[in-house]
Amino acid sequence: MIFTETKLKGCFIIEPKVILDERGYFMESFNEETFQKGIGQTVHFVQDNQSFSTKGVLRGLHYQTGEHAQAKLVRVLQGEVLDVAVDIRPNSKTFGQYEAIVLSSENQKQFFVPRGFAHGFLVLSETAVFFYKCDNFYNKESEGGIDFNDKTIGIDWQFPLENLIISEKDKVQPNLENAKKAW
8 A cells, every 4th residue: 555645744645556357456445554554653443434425415524523533534435526634733734724635436545534634525426435434433512514615725626516415514514713623
């Protein structure tokens, strides 16, 4: 696996070694020892989540706060998404900045989003199956969110905003300045 740290300290793009032959492909999608060595920290995942969405669905920007904060290792099993992490660590040099990466079943890339980041994704293909590991259990009271279109962050979603499909909850998220603090 190749681990590439992004401009946001702690966020990594992970490219697995894919072995192709006439039967299809094989890859090791996760190995705890390799993963921890690659990101330089110990992370123990306790929960896996999966979603199915159609083109134009935007889920995010979400995070968990305080002791319930979550690190996530995300990937796409079918289709293609634009995956986004926003640094919401209050003392970070990159606070309010984002990293966006296209994840797909074709490129097999994964994205590690550590604690202290808001996360979201937009489905670019007709449908997508999105899978992620979390290092902490979900806690409704610790849920936080940020407006996906916050002008201070300035995410380029690479998609016509008028064609987005967004949950009612995500339509009314506060901007970064007024969002629940990560810690």
